[in-house]
Amino acid sequence: xxxxxxxxxxxxxxxxxxxxxxxxxxxxxxxxxxxxxxxxxxxxxxxxxxxxxxxxxxxxxxxxxxxxxxxxxxxxxxxxxxxxxxxxxxxxxxxxxxxxxxxxxxxxxxxxxxxxxxxxxxxxxxxxxxxxxxxxxxxxxxxxxxxxxxxxxxxxxxxxxxxxxxxxxxxxxxxxxxxxxxxxxxxxxxxxxxxxxxxxxxxxxxxx
Amino acid sequence: xxxxxxxxxxxxxxxxxxxxxxxxxxxxxxxxxxxxxxxxxxxxxxxxxxxxxxxxxxxxxxxxxxxxxxxxxxxxxxxxxxxxxxxxxxxxxxxxxxxxxxxxxxxxxxxxxxxxxxxxxxxxxxxxxxxxxxxxxxxxxxxxxxxxxxxxxxxxxxxxxxxxxxxxxxxxxxxxxxxxxxxxxxxxxxxxxxxxxxxxxxxxxxxxxxxxxxxxxxxxxxxxxxxxxxxxxxxxxxxxxxxxxxxxxx
Numbered sequence: 114x115x116x117x118x119x120x121x122x123x124x125x126x127x128x129x130x131x132x133x134x135x136x137x138x139x140x141x142x143x144x145x146x147x148x149x150x151x152x153x154x155x156x157x158x159x160x161x162x163x164x165x166x167x168x169x170x171x172x173x174x175x176x177x178x179x180x181x182x183x184x185x186x187x188x189x190x191x192x193x194x195x196x197x198x199x200x201x202x203x204x205x206x207x208x209x210x211x212x213x214x215x216x217x218x219x220x221x222x223x224x225x226x227x228x229x230x231x232x233x234x235x236x237x238x239x240x241x242x243x244x245x246x247x248x249x250x251x252x253x254x255x256x257x258x259x260x261x262x263x264x265x266x267x268x269x270x271x272x273x274x275x276x277x278x279x280x281x282x283x284x285x286x287x288x289x290x291x292x293x294x295x296x297x298x299x300x301x302x303x304x305x306x307x308x309x310x311x312x313x314x315x316x317x318x319x320x321x
Numbered sequence: 322x323x324x325x326x327x328x329x330x331x332x333x334x335x336x337x338x339x340x341x342x343x344x345x346x347x348x349x350x351x352x353x354x355x356x357x358x359x360x361x362x363x364x365x366x367x368x369x370x371x372x373x374x375x376x377x378x379x380x381x382x383x384x385x386x387x388x389x390x391x392x393x394x395x396x397x398x399x400x401x402x403x404x405x406x407x408x409x410x411x412x413x414x415x416x417x418x419x420x421x422x423x424x425x426x427x428x429x430x431x432x433x434x435x436x437x438x439x440x441x442x443x444x445x446x447x448x449x450x451x452x453x454x455x456x457x458x459x460x461x462x463x464x465x466x467x468x469x470x471x472x473x474x475x476x477x478x479x480x481x482x483x484x485x486x487x488x489x490x491x492x493x494x495x496x497x498x499x500x501x502x503x504x505x506x507x508x509x510x511x512x513x514x515x516x517x518x519x520x521x522x523x524x525x526x527x528x529x530x531x532x533x534x535x536x537x538x539x540x541x542x543x544x545x546x547x548x549x550x551x552x553x554x555x556x557x558x559x560x561x562x563x564x565x566x567x568x569x570x571x
Contacts, residue, residue, distance in 0.1 A: 145389035152387055156380045174387050181393055254370040272336060273371040279329065294328040301335070301364045308367065 144184060148177055151197055154275060159201060161270055164259055172208070176201040195281040202267060202285060209263070257307035265300035272297065326350055335364045435527055436541045438496065439517035439550040440534055442503045446492050446515075454490030454505070464488050464504055468518070471500060476544050478516060479551070479566035481506050486514050486562065498522060514563055517541075517550040531564065540567045 155176060159169035179200050187196060258266055264286075271277040271285070279297075283290045326334070326347045333339045334347045351358035385391065446454075456467045468475045471493060478488065486506040494501040501519035521527065521543065529542035538560040541550035551563035 141393065145393065148389040152383075153379050156384070156387075157375065157378055160380075161375060170384050170387065173384075174392070177387060177389055177392050178396065181389065181396060252370070252374045254367060255374055258371065269368075269371060270375075272332075273368045274375045279332070290329065294332060297332055298328060301367065302360075304367050305360075305363055 144181075147193060148180060148197075151194065152177075155197060155201060158198065158270055158275060159205075161255075161258070161274070162202075162205060162263070162267055172201060172205055175204050179204065192281060194275075195277065195284050198271065198275070198277070198281075199285040205263075253308060254304075257304055257310075260307045261300065261303050264296070265303055268293075268297055268300045269304060331361060335361060335368055434534070435530065435532060436517070436539045436548075436550045436552075437534070438494075438501070438519065439503075439515070439539055439541065439552050440537050442492075442494060442501075442517060443513070443515045443537060443552040446503060446505065455492050457490040458488045464491050467491055468502060468504070471502060472518060472547065474545060476518070476547065476549060478504055481514065481562060481566060484562040484565075485509060486512075489513075494519075496520070512554060512556075512559060514551060514553040514559060514566075516566075517552060518544075518547050519549075521546070521548050538563065540564050542567065 152173065155173045156169060159172045159176075160166060163169045163172060176197065180197060183200075187193075258269065261269070268282065271282050272279075277285075279290055279293055283293045286293065286296075288296075330339065330343065330347055334344060339347065351361060456464065458464050465475075465478050468478060468491065481487070485508040487508070489505045489507045491502055491504045494503065496519055499520040501517070503518075504516040506514045506516070527541060527543055527548045531538065531540040533539075533555050536555050537552055538555040539550050539552045540560075540563050541548065543549075549567070551566050553559040553563040
């Protein structure tokens with residue numbers, strides 16, 4: 114059917130000026146919608162994992178890109194939630210591995226170091242968090258969380274904040290549940306120790 | 322409870338994931354082991370504090386660069402761009418005389434197989450359509466102007482309207498001898514005929530002729546300092562249209 118100079122080149126479902134939704138369109142629409150629903154939680158996890166707002170969103174973006182390109186490899190019965198968090202976490206680890214100076218770079222941009230010098234991780238100095246997070250960060254449990262190694266922080270975020278099951282965490286880390294349990298014990302002990310190390314009230318720790 | 326709670330039981334207790342029976346059993350155990358109980362209750366407080374601090378935290382605003390539909394569209398564009406580059410590389414490397422690419426089915430233009438580049442271009446671009454064109458015929462004459470811009474004293478593009486073929490778009494290609502171009506025509510059934518122009522080969526002068534290769538037919542000949550070809554499906558009607566179009570180009 115001749116439709117003027119702009120020719121119908123690719124899409125056989127175009128008829129005249131009206132475009133019908135093909136079954137494929139509906140499928141991609143549903144996939145996009147599912148992914149969209151998970152964005153806030155992925156962003157939350159990424160932010161508190163990376164402790165840097167722009168890195169966090171970059172991480173989420175590459176997670177969505179990977180999710181789109183690998184969608185066909187998904188088994189229907191595996192939970193979308195665990196699958197997405199797994200992609201995100203592995204992306205994060207890959208980025209860290211690729212850039213050995215990642216932690217040093219982060220510290221440099223923040224311009225701050227842990228005042229106690231005890232852990233070698235930069236305690237958040239508010240430079241990279243949006244203002245709302247700064248208020249939230251005044252809570253000492255989050256300052257303690259920030260001091261933990263990456264995997265322990267990820268574990269506690271998954272279990273206590275995102276409500277993942279132990280089985281889902283085992284899937285993400287690709288380890289037996291027993292291993293998750295012992296790592297969780299160490300993470301909880303570490304959080305406890307970091308909190309007990311907070312001898313000064315939080316306000317004295319904030320860099321003005 | 323006769324058994325000591327497992328590590329998983331303890332964590333499930335901390336996280337409030339045990340049913341009543343098992344929870345009570347853990348509590349009985351903890352009542353008998355005060356040191357362990359102190360640690361477990363501290364864990365519980367930490368977990369609750371963490372959940373309270375972050376559980377209801379949500380991003381302030383949507384970030385449009387994260388939208389799946391937008392990322393999907395970008396992916397398609399990138400994919401197409403890569404396909405186009407790959408196709409161009411195959412064509413230009415194959416015809417530049419680098420032997421290794423022959424394994425990919427790109428044969429060098431030669432006395433035995435003239436205008437195989439024209440046919441290759443047809444196969445790659447006519448069959449992928451809109452994604453691959455550099456320019457489209459939005460208004461009458463757009464493509465001729467485009468051709469004139471890229472080729473000094475370019476020949477006139479044939480007019481195939483009477484045969485039901487309308488110009489759709491064009492694509493530049495890189496050959497070792499210089500730039501080549503393909504202009505695509507299409508009829509209502511979606512069949513394509515292409516016009517192909519390239520600088521003459523330094524190796525062999527192109528005689529006027531026609532050649533069938535698989536499902537394609539090419540008619541070709543020299544024209545005003547260039548070599549031109551019309552490529553169509555080897556269908557009787559289409560090939561006839563292509564054949565008749567060539568004299569107007571030469």
